[in-house]
Amino acid sequence: MAVRLLSTPTALSHPTKLSFFSSPKPISTATSFFQWRPKCRVFTRKMVVKACVKVEEKNVKETSKQEWGKVSAVLFDMDGVLCNSENPSRKAAVDVFAEMGVQVTAEDFAPFTGMGEANFLGGVASVKGVKEFNTEAAKKRFFEIYLDKYAKPNSGIGFPGAFELINECKNKGLKVAVASSADRVKVDANLAAAGLPLSMFDAIVSADAFENLKPAPDIFLAASKILDVSPDECIVIEDALAGVQAANAAKMRCIAVTTTLTEETLKPAGPSIIRNDIGSVSLDDILSGGSDKMVQDMQFLQVTEQNPSRILNERTRNGSTTGVDVPSNEVFSLQG
Known part of the structure; x- marks a missing residue:
């Protein structure tokens, strides 16, 4: 079905008429005469934009998930991620x-x-x-x-949301590990004080056995090997520059949290996503990149709905709005 818009409305209060015809219906089967009955439907600019927004919203979500890739394991740093330490x-x-x-x-x-x-x-x-x-x-x-x-039992050292996120990951079939540059004595004490049993994790990797610590990738690579998961299927959650750099060196995607450093400080290291703390990290962030890019696109779509007359013209002139083509003579056609 094709719908043709012959004029560009200047305000939403002036609906644009888009006309199309129904399929022919016979008046009489005996005479086989056909009568065309035109049906006129009115589409406002806002209705057209909303249709485009729905299509683009779906495409944004699907594209973001495809670009993020497969996830099989989550590697949690300890200090500043699981524990407020x-x-x-x-x-x-x-x-x-x-x-x-x-x-x-x-x-x-x-x-x-x-x-x-x-x-x-x-x-x-x-x-x-x-x-x-x-x-x-x-x-x-x-x-x-x-x-x-500081690392006393029930000291409240654990970040809110850590326990819940670990369980969500496990329930989704993901492997989980602690991968920390701290010595094992501190790892065990912190996890106990935070109320995170060692049994929650499929692996715990600490600094004791390594010569090269973060920003070297050794700890993360060792964790992925123990879990038997390819590095490119691992998500790292970190709070430190050295940790983000180590994740990048290991070819792993990284979610950074701003519990220790500011977003401006972390950004140059190139984390995939930045969140406030582990309580702000969602399962969707882990499985599909949560969509910092998708959020930006969704923000554009919201603005488009609010001011369609200006923004739809801009978007369509660039040829980027799904399902809408704008020829140079300003005649719109909406493909159906």
Whole structure:
């Protein structure tokens, strides 16, 4: 069916008449005469736009899902993702240096976030010019302070929504793992304090067995190997630049959360999606990319419905609106 619009309305209050004819109906089977009965239907500009919007909305959703690809596993970072532990970690580190007589601030540790305790402590020691810094001794003291002050059971260290999202993933048949640059002693303590049983996870990968920590991809690649899932079917959820960089190096898609760093800081690392925290990450984000691109397109579609006279003309002149062609003489045809 083809509908032809012969004039361009300037306002929604002036409906445009689009006419087409019904199929011929015989008056009498004996005489086989046919009478054409024209039927005129009125379509306003808004009605035409809404039809186009419906088609495009469907196409946007289907295209976004196809582009995202298959997902079989989710790799969760711990500090700053499952557990609200980045600031407590910095405070414990400040205490370690205070005992050494070195004055530091919590902000001094920000550049070394997500890189493991050795780099976390050693990086600041290097910047501050601490001589004969004993990394292993500092780590030992750090864990003593951290576990005593912050990683206590029922301390509320777990982020709201973490438990629920993990269960949603498992119920959907996805494998789940913790992949952290922290040592195992801290991983176990944090998960217990957050009320996340170790049995929830198909694998737990910590820093202890690795020489190269994030931003190197080793931890994520090891997790995918343990899960027996190809890296390109893994989704990483991270809060640190080093973690996002590690995910990219592992050729994995990454959802970044802004619990530790701002969106402006995370964007240059190139995460696939950015969300506020794990409670803001949906199963749709994981399975189909949640659609940051789809959200942008949907925002355009909403504006189109609100101001069709201007925006439909712009969109159709660019040839991008599904089902609408606009010749240069401004005669519209809607294909049906």
